Amino acid sequence: xxxxxxxxxxxxxxxxxxxxxxxxxxxxxxxxxxxxxxGRTTESNNPSxxxxxxxxxxxxxxxxxxxxxRRKRTVVISSAAxxxxxxxxxxxxxxxxxETLDRIISELKENVASDNRGELSQRExxxxxxxxxxxxxxxxxxxxxxxxxxxxxxxxxxxxxLGIKSTSGLAVYAMMNGYISDCGI
Amino acid sequence: MPHFNPDVxxxxxxxxxxxxxxxxxxxxxxxxxxxxxxxxTSDSHRLDPDFLLSIINTYSDDEYFxxxxxxxxxxxxxxxxxTKTHNYYTRFQIPNxxxxxxxxxxxxxxxxxxxxxxxxxxxxxxxxxxxxEQDAQQLFPTLLEGKEIDDTGLFSQSPVAEMLTDxxxxxxxxxxxxxxxxxxxAVIVAIITLENDIRKNNRIRDRILLGQYKRNDQ
Numbered sequence: 306x307x308x309x310x311x312x313x314x315x316x317x318x319x320x321x322x323x324x325x326x327x328x329x330x331x332x333x334x335x336x337x338x339x340x341x342x343x344g345r346t347t348e349s350n351n352p353s354x355x356x357x358x359x360x361x362x363x364x365x366x367x368x369x370x371x372x373x374x375r376r377k378r379t380v381v382i383s384s385a386a387x388x389x390x391x392x393x394x395x396x397x398x399x400x401x402x403x404e405t406l407d408r409i410i411s412e413l414k415e416n417v418a419s420d421n422r423g424e425l426s427q428r429e430x431x432x433x434x435x436x437x438x439x440x441x442x443x444x445x446x447x448x449x450x451x452x453x454x455x456x457x458x459x460x461x462x463x464x465x466x467l468g469i470k471s472t473s474g475l476a477v478y479a480m481m482n483g484y485i486s487d488c489g490i
Numbered sequence: 491m492p493h494f495n496p497d498v499x500x501x502x503x504x505x506x507x508x509x510x511x512x513x514x515x516x517x518x519x520x521x522x523x524x525x526x527x528x529x530x531t532s533d534s535h536r537l538d539p540d541f542l543l544s545i546i547n548t549y550s551d552d553e554y555f556x557x558x559x560x561x562x563x564x565x566x567x568x569x570x571x572x573t574k575t576h577n578y579y580t581r582f583q584i585p586n587x588x589x590x591x592x593x594x595x596x597x598x599x600x601x602x603x604x605x606x607x608x609x610x611x612x613x614x615x616x617x618x619x620x621x622x623e624q625d626a627q628q629l630f631p632t633l634l635e636g637k638e639i640d641d642t643g644l645f646s647q648s649p650v651a652e653m654l655t656d657x658x659x660x661x662x663x664x665x666x667x668x669x670x671x672x673x674x675x676a677v678i679v680a681i682i683t684l685e686n687d688i689r690k691n692n693r694i695r696d697r698i699l700l701g702q703y704k705r706n707d708q
Contacts, residue, residue, distance in 0.1 A: 468663050471649065474656030477610045481603045481664065 309337040314360040315382060316340045320395055324359060324382070331403050332410055343371045357413050359393070376458070377416040377426070380409055389455040423466050430484060432459040436472060437479035493547045493554060496529040496539045503528065507550045509686070512582075516574040517542060541567055549690050560698045568699045569630045575691050576622045579684065584615055587680045594677055598669040607660050614653045618688075621647045625695075633699065645700055651692065654685035 311334045315321040318340060325336040334357070342364065358372065358379040365372045365381060372379055376390060384394040391409045393402060416426050425433065428449075435445045442460070446453045464470045469478050479485045494503050500523040504511060511521070518535055528546075532539035541563050544556040560568070591608050598604050624647070632639050639645075658681050661674060 468659035469656045471653045471656050473610065473613055474653060474660070477606050477660065478664065480606055481660075 309356050310334040311336045311357040311359065313338045313382075314340075314343065314358070314364045316361070316364070320382070324393075324395075327399075327403060327406065328359075332406065342368045355417055357410065357417075377462075378413045380413070389452055389458075425463060425466060429459050429463050429466075432456060433463055433475060433479050434484050436460065436463075437476040437485045439472075439476075493551060494528070494543060496532070496543050497527050499523075500526055500528050500531050503546060503550075507546070509683075510546055510549050512578060512683075512687075513545060513549055516571065516578055538563065538567060541571075545571065545694070548693060555697070556694070557697055557701060563698075565633050565699065568694065569634060572691065572695055572699070573626065573630065575687070576626065579618065579687070580622065583680070583684045583687065584618070587611065587677065587684065588615075590673060590676045590680055594670060594673040597673060598667070601667040601669050603660075603665060603667055604669060607657060607665075610653075610657055610660070614650060614657065617648045617653065618650045621650060645696075647692075651685050651688040654681055654688070657681055658685065 311328055313321045313324055313328075313336060315324070315338070318338070321338045321340070325338055328334045328336050356378070358375055359382055360372060360379060362381055362383050362385070365379075379390060381390050381392045382395055383392050384396045385392070391412065393405055393409065395402070397405075431449060432445060435448060440448065442453050442456045445456045449456070463475070467475070467478055469475055476485070480487065500514075500519075504514070504521075504523065514520075517537055519531060523531065526534070528543060529539045531537075532542050540559060544559045544563075547554045547559075548556050588611075591611060595601075595604055595608055629639070658678060661678050661681075665674070
């Protein structure tokens with residue numbers, strides 16, 4: 306059985322089939338479709354640890370525990386703006402959908418690759434720089450225009466990857482790697 | 491690990507748990523313990539054997555909860571122990587890390603990462619000294635006088651142990667460039683020893699000393 310490179314969780318089979326077609330023909334991805342919750346039925350419903358995930362807000366909310374740890378490779382299929390997860394609006398024209406998907410897929414693949422290497426993603430590096438410069442979480446959220454919840458999530462990932470938790474320790478790491486010029490410790 | 495009891499020979503405990511040697515030193519017990527049991531050693535040093543045993547068990551077993559065994563121990567005994575522990579940090583453990591770290595830097599002068607990590611240790615040390623000073627000048631005297639603590643900020647302290655964990659991980663995970671392997675190992679061991687010591691003593695401080703105070707206060 307071929308390991309899927311992307312999985313679509315959507316009860317609307319017609320929309321799901323359309324997205325699958327776009328992902329396959331424009332991005333060469335091997336795609337599985339699921340109209341059930343992850344992990345409830347067959348093993349093929351469970352994404353591999355590499356697969357990109359496309360999910361409706363309803364299924365995401367219903368299986369939050371499953372999707373949240375995989376948020377760095379997850380796209381929400383929704384026309385509503387979402388500041389913590391990339392989203393694809395199914396109501397816009399096809400050209401724009403492909404354009405948006407092109408950008409999102411590149412970002413998610415970079416996330417997966419950096420996770421596999423234990424390296425920080427570009428967004429995590431931005432958060433690290435701001436932490437190292439002494440900004441508190443609220444300020445970081447405002448500067449990057451993301452929610453505090455997302456900042457906390459990035460900080461948790463940074464600590465998990467680096468093994469460094471304290472603000473001054475992160476500042477030293479940022480200096481050691483040239484992300485900032487001086488942390489003032 | 492099974493807990494020790496007061497009638498075990500002290501030498502057996504030390505052989506199984508050599509990390510308690512510096513803890514025994516704080517009680518004035520030195521090496522060359524001979525055949526004496528823990529109880530006999532306590533008597534000869536005018537120590538409470540139950541207290542000494544609980545401290546040893548706290549060090550040797552992370553799952554050991556000394557609250558029950560130590561609930562009858564006087565506050566002054568615990569404060570005296572913690573004060574000796576703080577003295578041990580400032581007189582031996584911190585200088586030991588600095589000495590090894592400086593030797594490491596001396597032999598690795600072109601390693602800028604090590605210089606940054608040495609500066610980080612300075613900030614850890616500064617914070618540890620602030621914590622020690624706060625306990626010595628404010629918390630301990632208030633507890634010894636049996637007074638009420640108005641400033642509950644005295645209960646919590648900056649997480650020095652976590653900062654030492656960060657420093658340890660910087661060595662183990664992130665250190666690059668040229669450096670003397672043996673000296674780096676010596677610094678890491680010294681950091682881990684202090685980190686573990688602080689974690690154990692935080693349990694004694696937070697769970698026993700402050701636990702007693704909070705129970706009496708209710």
